[in-house]
Amino acid sequence: MTFSDDILIRVAIFVLGVCGFLVARYIYTHKKARKSLVCPIRFDCNTVINSDYSKFLGIPVELLGMIYYALVTIAYFVFIFGGEVVPGPIIGIFITVSLGAFIFSLYLIVVQIFILRKGCSWCIVSSVISVTIFILTIFAYNFNSIAQIFTK
Numbered sequence: 001m002t003f004s005d006d007i008l009i010r011v012a013i014f015v016l017g018v019c020g021f022l023v024a025r026y027i028y029t030h031k032k033a034r035k036s037l038v039c040p041i042r043f044d045c046n047t048v049i050n051s052d053y054s055k056f057l058g059i060p061v062e063l064l065g066m067i068y069y070a071l072v073t074i075a076y077f078v079f080i081f082g083g084e085v086v087p088g089p090i091i092g093i094f095i096t097v098s099l100g101a102f103i104f105s106l107y108l109i110v111v112q113i114f115i116l117r118k119g120c121s122w123c124i125v126s127s128v129i130s131v132t133i134f135i136l137t138i139f140a141y142n143f144n145s146i147a148q149i150f151t152k
Helices: 003-032 045-049 061-081 088-116 121-140 143-151
Strands: none
Touching (some): 003 061, 061 121
16 A cells, blocks of 8 residues: 555545544434434434434443544544554554444444334444444555554
8 A cells, every 4th residue: 555545544534533423423412402313314313313222331322423433533633644654553453443333333233223123314324434434444454464463
């Protein structure tokens, strides 16, 4: 991967982090104010975001999303402007965290489809962003480097 490809992927992850934060914040502020979400595609966002599955360990899922996306945004801002090389342990942490977000996003999609039988377009957008961040994180670092990080 060339320097410009690396920076391009970092910028893409940064932009996705900002977008993910804004989506999670939109859900959070509307839910907190008890306002209905504008939910395109005839989904039922309000049922989903107010369900029993809208909290994880007592913490609202959208708040967890805001924290995750804020961390991604800040970190990739630093990665873009802070230097060309990101230390291996930091890469390992971000791969692990983005993998966790990826798995949790898939879990929430499964809950919407098979348990609630309702969909939330904003939640799906957030999941797509999370999955894309994970995929780009994997592509940002070649697979040999990733194996070396986790085997040391």
